[in-house]
Amino acid sequence: MASPFQRQAFYRKVTYGALILGLFTLALAWRKGELKLFGMDIKGVDAQARDLSIREQSRGEVDWLGALARISTIGTRGAATCLLWVNALDAQKKNQWNELELYARSLTKLQPHFITPWIFQSWNLAYNVSVESDRVNDKYFYISRGIGLLAEGERQNRDNPDIRWSIGFFTQHKICQSDETNVLRSLSQLSMIPPNERDPGRFWKVSEGGRQEINLRELEDFCKMHPQLVRRLRQGIRKERRSEMLRQFRCERAEDMVQFLQDNFRVPSLWIDPRDSSEPGTWKEKQDAQKPLADRFPVLPPYHKTARPFQQPPDETALHDESRLLDEHDGFQVARAWFSYAQEPVPKPGNLPGHTEPIENPVVQRIPKHMMTIIFRSHPCLATRSTAERLMDEGWFDESGWAIPDWFRDTGDRFSDNKPALIGGGRAWSQDAWKAARDRWYDFGKVNRLLLEPSEQKNLEQRASAFARKKHIRVTDPAPPMRDEEMDPETKEEYFAFQFLRELGMYKTLCNFDVHYNRSQVESDVATIKARKIFFEALEAQRLRNNESEALRKYLDPDGMKAWRDKVLLSNKSYRTESLIQEQTFEIQLRYIDLYSRLNGRAFKAQAARLLAMPFQNPPGCGACPVGLASWIPPLIEKDWNNPLLGGPFDGNDSEGEPLVPEQARKQLLQRLFPSLFNTTTQDQPASPSSSEQQR
């Protein structure tokens, strides 16, 4: 046996070894263990970390480069972030956009779970930087970079409704609602088309004489595949003023469109960037591969069938990253996908209108920070409505399609199969879109308790009145504070009804529910669509083809102004009382009267001169007809509908004696269309104290 010292050393080693082993085992159990004991959940460190979502992996994708960068700052992350922020500001000041993006990305790598820098810097790129570039494709590039940055933030910060909403909003706002939206929408569509399909080399062929000319066969195929893109590039979109319409980017010739495709061949897209376009006459069809998800633009939410625990189910009708994007898809639909995705972490709507159920699990549920929840919830519906409006602005109403002017002139405006060069037909574009909007608003109203059945509404009103009587208050008064124990079951129900109706009124107003819902209903009606199409065609004839007599004939079509008044306005009270519709109606009237006076000017002026002798005031913008006349001689107008001298077609009143277009709506429109003539804002403002003192 060894000496006592050796024995002691041996025992000590064994003891320490056992202790180490024991402690490690304990630590491991403490870390990995998870068990139920006497009904109690005992969770180890890992399980708690998972539940509280404090691990990198549980918060979203892990960026190993960011993690490396954070470690390499060896405790100076704060200082490094400040330095990067200052550098980013300096780079922006000096218009060094690439450096700015580099700094912005580095910043977010150092602080990936701080949401504000993601949103701020992506907004900075998509808005401030993009607007500094003069070329639209440069603008588009920085919009895509800004949105791409935010999408990266979203991947690293799952379940954040604000980031998701911002991605959607930036997309729809910058691409579909900006000044240069005609080009930006077109670029957005190019992003969705495989490069081989839009390869400019495809549309050129080399003739025997060595001349380069348009390959009409390939052009035809492209037009058929992408009618909306082609139409937008050829004739632009509806604009308020003629000058704006003419300043739009348009491709008068097919060659211009091919040049546009050439200039933007390497647009940020879903597809792997090709090095260069093919030479004329050498194009071959091939399959393009998509980029990795993180590099794609437009960015779409990830596909998932089921909801995460405690979250709302995904919107199955919205786009996702596995959707096949077609010509009809636009920035609004992409935005809608993000708005819908943003709803998932928001708790369910509550029992009262506009209310939200309390958060059950703060790890995966969040309330949006920057706007009221009910407005946040309405954004998918708003985006759906915007798609329908876009289709109307771009002239897609019914199944009739659109005839391509000029590009196929050599073949008599016919395709290779001898059929007219007509694209985009066979689908009720506007009706489908407005019906989709209506369905979404319906669902929104039901889920958020804003849309009630008449019987339900009546029942609530009765009970609310009973409560008001009991408490000697009016139904419109605020709900008095009540405690449950003070109330019997009947009073409880009545109190609930009282509260319900009060919240209903408030939240309906807040999100303008009635207007949106009613409008989507009326706009999906065939009569409305027909009338709108006629107005669009009249404007097109006047602006693009300079054919005023055709435009006038369109307005006078029975399905035009007359149907608009009788079948649309007079049949839908809530629709006709909406200020937007009233302004649009008055705009139609103005355009019609303007056309009429241009084409029948001499006779019109002679008649007007006779009528002007009458002692009535001539209202602004309603033709030569005195305002009162239209109201007391409607039969005259009916008889001679096409002579605005007797009053504009929409100068009359409805069955309740209210004007179809009130004075306020007229004024608004005139101020908007002719700001220099009708802008009376300064006159309407009350005089400042200093100016009144001076006057005194």
Next chain:
Amino acid sequence: MFAVLTFDRDPMQIQDVPMGLLSWIQVAGGWAAAGVLIWLLTGYRRMRAEEKAHISPWLKRAFVLSVVVSVLGYVAAGLGALATLLPKFPPALAYYAIGFGFTAGGVGGLLAAGLPFALGLASVRFRRIWALAKLSFKEAIRNRVLYGFSAMLLVLLFGSWFIPYKPEYQVRSYVGVVYWVMKILLLVTAIILAAFSIPTDIRRQTIHTIVTKPVERFEIVLGRFFGFTALMTLVLILMTSVSVVYVLRGVDPEAAAESLKAREPLYGTLHFENTGSAERGTNVGREWDYRSYITASAPNQEPQAAIWDFPNVPRSLADRDSVRSEFGFDIYRTTKGFENRGVSCKFEFQTANFNPRDKDSYNTDRGRWMGKGNLFSQKDIDEWLEGYRTRLSSASPPSNLNDRLEKKRARLTANKMSGDPPQYRLSETDIDDELAEEYGYFVLPAKDITDYHTQYIDVPAGLFRNAFQVSSTAARPGASGVQARVSVTQQSSTQYVGMAKYDLYLRLDDTKGGHEVAAFTANFYKGAFGLWLRLCLVTGLAVALSTYLSGVISMLVAGILYLGGGVIDYIQSIGLGTAPGGGPMEALFRLANRQVALIPLDEGTAATIATTSDVIFRWFIRRVLDLIPDVDRYDLTTYVGEGFNIPLTHLLLDVGVLGLYLLPWFIAAYYLLKWREIAGPT
């Protein structure tokens, strides 16, 4: 912005050297005089008698003379400063006295401090320095410092995954990132090596094995400096070579078109017309006030114009087919304008021989000859030549009139077409070239400008041939000394086009040469030379500091001085009192009184005390400023990234500036190590 270099300060030119030297003498001499004074007060008294006896009499006399010159110089400067307070004393004389006094004082100080140093250098031997340098080199390798550079591999392997760029920015981004990584790795390593080397030797007493040998102490400093610099230079060369391969592989065509080249620009001087000031155009309110903007004037007003004058155009440009003028302007829109279309500008190129009265004649001729559809009959050629002869003869005909006419005839008839009667083909470029030579004028009436992309105009070389002709007609007034002029006017009154001096230039290199990759590669190495200069700077600084300070302190001081060089403009603004908000006392006063920085300070005793204290503070800051190196001067990344050739003179001037900066530090190191008690008699 592409194809444009932006300079917050104009780069140093050869002509700036005399003033720079004068300034250096005053600054370095001031510090030297201060050092001499400190030594006289403290060091001299401690010298032993035998040490004093070792000093040669002539050195003593030279030293005394230098000190006297220095003292007299500073006395003169002081008297000059006092004279500025006297109302009747001529201020010019007073300022001359100050300048002269500081220079004389500086020269005296430098001589007093530098003479023993210079004599000491005479006993320095390169053989010993080389041995010490080799030792330093080996030590550094044995310390495994090279392992740190493997971090560069991370960038080379994964950089392209994470560096975001627009296709045309690819080269710029890659250049920026690889230089940044090289800078960090090299400078940090160099500063650590240099700062810890001598103090570690002293601490471990291994320095005794050197100083006890017949080695000059200053040789240790030089040995360390050269050893570390040599090691880092090798690493730099290796890293640069790998980096250039990294940057050049798979360059995007758009990026290659923008940046993969080494342009040799010829810059002119910029002035504005009809903007209210010759120096500035309209201010559109941008935060960065680097560019000035022009717009179209009202119909009855003279057009706003930005004008670049080129006083020295090389004669070689006249021998080319065309000369490329590149530019990059900023656009500021106040209305949307037409979608997808730039802002239209008019570009006029003219020489000193051009008479503005000939504009109509030029336009008539151009319209006429362009209308010929590229085919000219003999009659057309004769008419053209006759018109040219008439114009040349209108004032005093040049002596070589016939020669010029014959040359022109030869050019016009060079491309003869078959057929009868014969016809001659002249392309539009040929016509523009001939007219440019004839009139000294070339105009592009409407060019769409867009920002963030390189744009260019190929100017007919005829214009430059005209520039070198002796004028026979009355040239425009004020054109003397200007060989070529470019005038840019804008055509839309709702849009603004912004430009700065360096935003337009003529390309001196041949744009059709096809050696762009080779030129870029060479330029990349020149850019690395800038990094090498910074490497020398930190190594020299850290070695010099480590002769007296401990390793950590040397590293920190060298690091702080280097980082201070990165924000030297800001420190300068504090030292000169131009920073918004004033100095620290004024800032404190404003904080206490809740006054914002941009409004004038309220008057009062406290405010006066604060501002006066700041005057003293600023004096100290200006002295500190003398110690801070201007490191941005050596940062040549922008040249490489933007695709501009780094001029050789730029590199030589940088070497000179670095040498002058390091020289006082080495003189200080010489004395500090010499007087340090290492293995000396106790």
